[in-house]
Amino acid sequence: MFAASSSYSGSLADPAGSSVLVAAVSWLQGTLLGTVATTVAIIAVSAVGLMMLAGRVNVRHGMTVIAGAFILFGATTIVAGIQSFLAGAGAEAAPAPIVAAAPPPPTLPPAPPANPDPYAGASVPPR
Numbered sequence: 001m002f003a004a005s006s007s008y009s010g011s012l013a014d015p016a017g018s019s020v021l022v023a024a025v026s027w028l029q030g031t032l033l034g035t036v037a038t039t040v041a042i043i044a045v046s047a048v049g050l051m052m053l054a055g056r057v058n059v060r061h062g063m064t065v066i067a068g069a070f071i072l073f074g075a076t077t078i079v080a081g082i083q084s085f086l087a088g089a090g091a092e093a094a095p096a097p098i099v100a101a102a103p104p105p106p107t108l109p110p111a112p113p114a115n116p117d118p119y120a121g122a123s124v125p126p127r
Contacts, residue, residue: 033073041069 031037048065051057071078 038073041072045069 045066048057048062052059052062
């Protein structure tokens with residue numbers, strides 16, 4: 001006869017022992033995207049840039065380092081963009097929302113008439 005264990009979680013989306021895996025992946029993500037990794041990436045990109053300027057590294061290899069840093073730190077944005085693209089690929093494009101027109105700007109009072117005399121109001125009395 002089958003005896004139910006106490007480690008049964010009741011869901012296939014959260015099997016027993018998955019919290020350890022989630023914690024490990026969270027630690028790895030924190031390590032790869034943390035302050036230390038950011039500092040190392042900045043130093044690597046600057047060092048490769050200086051070596052490219054000096055002619056010691058091929059531009060193609062230098063661009064590989066720079067692209068790798070962009071991919072590493074932009075991975076969440078890249079995945080979100082791909083997921084949104086794939087989610088919207090099967091559906092028709094939604095029509096643009098109707099936005100109410102902005103109210104007209106308030107009317108300003110007319111400008112005072114221009115005075116052709118540049119010395120109007122001068123404090124020197126005429127002689």
